[in-house]
Amino acid sequence: MANTQTSTGFGFAALAAAGALAVLANAQRRHLNKPALPPPQPTSPQAQAAQKINLASSLLAGAVLADSAVEHYRGSFHNKAMYLPLAISAQALVAGLQGMVARNAGADVRREASHQLAVVNGAAGLGFHLYNITKRPGGIGWLNLFYAAPFGAPAALSLSGLFGLLAERIRQGGPAICGVMPRRAAAWLTAAGLLGTAGEAGLMHFRGAFHNPAMVIPVTLPPVAAALLAGATVKPCLAAPARWSLRLLVAVGFIGSAFHAYGIQRNMGGWRNWSQNLLNGPPLPAPPAFTALATAGLGALDLIARVP
């Protein structure tokens, strides 16, 4: 057990080190090449908010990548289409990260295509999961909602794509979408995403009989944050409490993963029996979805506060 944890720790440390090196090398390269590049554009509030929303789309795509990799491996990739979300979320993750560091102010057609692909694939995934639930004996019922393919999970991929598209739109200067300003669209999309994710967490934590009191948090806090955020689009006085609730949610995502890691340890054999417990225990990549959504919400609040 200690060995597995130590090696996992080393793995994370190595990843973090590699990431830091890459960032440093990039900074160095930019520094050396400075005269060759166009002068950096003044970072507008829109660009900053777009970055946050891109961070959110990437985080969501990353969570989908990790979650679908684990869960579809558990499902033995029985249907070849189960490989799809891995590929699509990986490219959506890259598109989001690229959007974050992009120097061009306008939208990018390749990034937009990537995000659109994610939206479509997520919607198709919803259909597949619904089919998986209904084809089982009993059809739509508590048992199949608990144990068949999770109904709401593919929606996270669509959300990632939608946030990516919104970020592009905001970067462009924010033309309205069907008469809705992107900042409102971002806030409402986040609120809807929070409610959906809280519903999924509620279903799964109900299945787990709320055996740990902390399991109530992801069911109660996100709807409050969603209401505050949606309220802030019409009542500016709600922006401050919305911001605080979203900051809290960012932390809840990380703390949730820590709780889930503890939940895996509590299963028979603990982390030493990872090959069973990682699949059977609480899903490690699920709670960061709240971190991602809260980040998008913070970006929407930035837009509401700073853009006239």
Next chain:
Amino acid sequence: MSEQYPGYDVLAKRRTPSWNEKTRQVIDERLALSREPRYLSQEEWLVLEAICDRIVPQPRTRPPVPLAAMVDTKLFENRGDGYRDYRLPPLREAWQRGLHAIDAEARRRHNVGFAALDTAEQDALLRAVQEGALCDGGWDGMPPTIFFAKRLLPDIATLYYAHPTAWNEIGFGGPASPRGYVRMDFDRRDPWEAAEAKPGREVDAARENARAG
């Protein structure tokens, strides 16, 4: 090794996350049974061995499951099941009385002990016990049919399938302790489970089983 689960050896789980120290200890004890009687007399032991050979005939291509030793150990430890048919005496007494009565029936019918009979005669006699068609009165009020159905048969069969050799035969993974199973749907299999050979696909199953630990 079995034809249905080619190359599968449940003992390969010994050093994997499937089993922990307690599981290894229990299995080791089961594998280390001495093949000598500890509770029964030599005569009783010979009758028991002959009966076990007829209830579960074993292939000669592998070391047999030491059934008589397993029954004898159960008697030695006086390890009851926690329940018994009210028409039977307690574990040890039921077995001893039953073994003596079966041997006496053999002597009465054939003038030799049960162990010395040929297999057809042994089968006929065991069938008579099962049907209660006996002439010897050495049962002291214990109904032979109940002894056969509720003591002899279940004890031998359950002990046979408590042995790793039998697990290999049926593709069973042994104690799910600590690692259990994840893929519970029909026709799905965890990588640490035995792979069943589909006709013509024995090589695939053997390859999977070499990895199932």
